[in-house]
Amino acid sequence: xxxxxxxxxxxxxxxxxxxxxxxxxxxxxxxxxxxxxxxxxxxxxxxxxxxxxxxxxxxxxxxxxxxxxxxxxxxxxxxxxxxxxxxxxxxxxxxxxxxxxxxxxxxxxxxxxxxxxxxxxxxxxxxxxxxxxxxxxxx
Amino acid sequence: xxxxxxxxxxxxxxxxxxxxxxxxxxxxxxxxxxxxxxxxxxxxxxxxxxxxxxxxxxxxxxxxxxxxxxxxxxxxxxxxxxxxxxxxxxxxxxxxxxxxxxxxxxxxxxxxxxxxxxxxxxxxxxxxxxxxxxxxxxxxxxxxxxxxxxxxxxxxxxxxxxxxxxxxxxxxxxxxxxxxxxxxxxxxxxxxxxxxxxxxxxxxxxxxxxxxxxxxxxxxxxxxxxxxxxxxxxxxxxxxxxxxxxxxxxxxxxxxxxxxxxxxxxxxxxxxxxxxxxxxxxxxxxxxxxxxxxxxxxxxxxxxxxxxxxxxxxxxxxxxxxxxxxxxxxxxxxxxxxxxxxxxxxxxxxxxxxxxxxxxxxxxxxxxxxxxxxxxxxxxxxxxxxxxxxxxxxxxxxxxxxxxxxxxxxxxxxxxxxxxxxxxxxxxxxxxxxxxxxxxxxxxxxxxxxxxxxxxxxxxxxxxxxxxxxxxxxxx
Numbered sequence: 245x246x247x248x249x250x251x252x253x254x255x256x257x258x259x260x261x262x263x264x265x266x267x268x269x270x271x272x273x274x275x276x277x278x279x280x281x282x283x284x285x286x287x288x289x290x291x292x293x294x295x296x297x298x299x300x301x302x303x304x305x306x307x308x309x310x311x312x313x314x315x316x317x318x319x320x321x322x323x324x325x326x327x328x329x330x331x332x333x334x335x336x337x338x339x340x341x342x343x344x345x346x347x348x349x350x351x352x353x354x355x356x357x358x359x360x361x362x363x364x365x366x367x368x369x370x371x372x373x374x375x376x377x378x379x380x381x382x383x
Numbered sequence: 384x385x386x387x388x389x390x391x392x393x394x395x396x397x398x399x400x401x402x403x404x405x406x407x408x409x410x411x412x413x414x415x416x417x418x419x420x421x422x423x424x425x426x427x428x429x430x431x432x433x434x435x436x437x438x439x440x441x442x443x444x445x446x447x448x449x450x451x452x453x454x455x456x457x458x459x460x461x462x463x464x465x466x467x468x469x470x471x472x473x474x475x476x477x478x479x480x481x482x483x484x485x486x487x488x489x490x491x492x493x494x495x496x497x498x499x500x501x502x503x504x505x506x507x508x509x510x511x512x513x514x515x516x517x518x519x520x521x522x523x524x525x526x527x528x529x530x531x532x533x534x535x536x537x538x539x540x541x542x543x544x545x546x547x548x549x550x551x552x553x554x555x556x557x558x559x560x561x562x563x564x565x566x567x568x569x570x571x572x573x574x575x576x577x578x579x580x581x582x583x584x585x586x587x588x589x590x591x592x593x594x595x596x597x598x599x600x601x602x603x604x605x606x607x608x609x610x611x612x613x614x615x616x617x618x619x620x621x622x623x624x625x626x627x628x629x630x631x632x633x634x635x636x637x638x639x640x641x642x643x644x645x646x647x648x649x650x651x652x653x654x655x656x657x658x659x660x661x662x663x664x665x666x667x668x669x670x671x672x673x674x675x676x677x678x679x680x681x682x683x684x685x686x687x688x689x690x691x692x693x694x695x696x697x698x699x700x701x702x703x704x705x706x707x708x709x710x711x712x713x714x715x716x717x718x719x720x721x722x723x724x725x726x727x728x729x730x731x732x733x734x735x736x737x738x739x740x741x742x743x744x745x746x747x748x749x750x751x752x753x754x755x756x757x758x759x760x761x762x763x764x765x766x767x768x769x770x771x772x773x774x775x776x777x778x779x780x781x782x783x784x785x786x787x788x789x790x791x792x793x794x795x796x797x798x799x800x801x802x803x804x805x806x807x808x809x810x811x812x813x814x815x816x817x818x819x820x821x822x823x824x825x826x827x828x829x830x831x832x833x834x835x836x837x838x839x840x841x842x843x844x845x846x847x848x849x850x851x852x853x854x855x856x857x858x859x
Contacts, residue, residue: 261640261644263644263648263669263672263673264640264643264644264647266665267647267648267651267669268647270651270657271647271651271656274656305636307805307806308806332643334632334635334636334639334640355639355643356639356642356643356645357643357646358646358647359647359650359651360650360654
């Protein structure tokens with residue numbers, strides 16, 4: 245669950261499948277997160293620049309700009325590079341060796357996925373991120 | 384004149400046989416690669432020929448062997464056969480002449496067989512190279528010369544072995560040192576010099592990496608260790624593997640997307656997270672849509688697979704194409720009206736008949752109409768036209784729209800499996816199989832043709848043509 249002492253994390257959900265975007269957004273809102281949605285990579289990058297996003301959930305296979313390309317664009321931006329990315333992929337669609345690490349993809353979740361399990365993954369990722377931020381501030 | 388004694392004659396002929404074996408060793412060994420004829424067998428044949436009494440039947444038989452390629456020899460052999468059959472026996476001179484002629488005949492017959500086998504090797508698309516224990520090339524077929532150039536296949540040099548990848552070189556060395564019949568298979572990438580590299584032209588710098596398989600075999604029966612290296616170009620196989628993997632990845636994605644919706648909405652319903660009535664209604668709609676999409680995907684793949692494998696059964700009947708199109712328009716009218724799209728039928732001909740599977744052809748027309756309606760903005764216009772191509776003796780059905788249009792770069796891939804024009808996914812759902820199925824039905828099953836002309840922002844014309852039913856050729 246969300247840390248009740250802090251403001252809710254803002255999650256960006258990116259997928260060209262409207263049904264997936266809708267159901268993931270609904271689940272995340274029910275879990276107490278703030279949610280932004282985008283139908284493609286370009287729209288996602290625009291929102292990332294303006295919305296103070298804490299975590300991105302993106303599909304891998306999207307037209308125009310794939311999830312990898314979106315993550316790569318984020319990794320080249322000094323501010324966006326620190327935002328964790330959770331990638332949704334079809335199982336068996338393997339990322340090339342080192343590809344996930346090179347573009348800072350924090351987690352990969354296979355489709356079809358459980359919304360419940362997805363929320364658990366997001367909460368773990370955000371907790372790790374908070375720990376890292378705390379260590380950075382202390383250092 | 385001193386006549387040679389029989390023993391001297393015998394020795395002399397044996398020497399000749401040895402010379403024959405030596406000079407033909409290379410070609411004989413190559414022949415051994417592809418036929419169960421070994422150097423020893425060839426040598427034995429000659430030895431037997433040198434020592435055995437010559438019968439007229441043998442002489443005539445041999446003369447037949449070489450008659451087509453060596454008429455001069457043929458004449459002498461027939462003469463020998465005649466002499467023999469007339470009972471010219473006992474004369475050492477005659478015996479000597481007969482044995483010499485027999486040796487020549489044997490040589491010619493063997494040369495003929497070797498020439499045939501060289502041609503057989505040169506006719507192979509695989510490169511075949513014979514290498515000895517020192518790693519020197521003893522024979523290279525035409526394909527090998529094309530791959531490695533004249534320099535790379537020069538006989539008596541190790542240029543060929545040096546051009547092989549390290550793993551293949553090691554395998555050749557290992558096979559040479561092993562027992563006869565030892566085989567190894569190595570795969571790798573070969574940097575072969577282009578065929579323009581010849582003795583007369585400077586070494587070409589144009590090289591290409593080719594995936595190859597190499598079968599390395601220690602030949603049995605050769606007088607010395609000889610290894611056959613057979614190289615096969617795997618480019619086509621690798622491309623087929625790549626296309627297959629690409630297809631599987633696309634199927635995987637297309638199947639899992641609706642499955643994800645089903646899984647997610649079912650879980651949300653089960654967990655009681657869809658408290659709102661409208662959300663529950665939406666979930667039900669998504670579940671139904673997803674199952675329909677999965678079903679359409681599986682149907683499409685099965686239909687295409689059946690046509691591509693030749694297993695599809697088409698039920699050909701005489702079809703009135705204009706009436707079939709009118710039926711399809713009637714079925715699509717509600718969808719068109721829902722999007723305020725004008726749907727028109729334009730018949731430039733009536734009564735055009737074709738031998739066709741009515742159900743499958745209707746599927747083609749419905750698919751083209753439904754695409755036109757989906758990708759035309761509200762308030763647009765879609766028109767179906769039936770016309771004759773008298774020159775090609777075919778009926779042409781065109782579906783025109785003033786919709787989004789298709790970029791020119793997308794057109795060559797449009798009828799492929801799972802191809803979606805970038806940006807069109809946002810406009811309408813689809814399996815990416817519809818147009819591929821249309822092409823299969825029209826071209827593979829009906830011997831017709833399908834195509835498209837389009838301009839972005841102005842619209843598209845999808846058309847197909849199938850042969851008109853010829854007078855007297857009716858459906859069974």
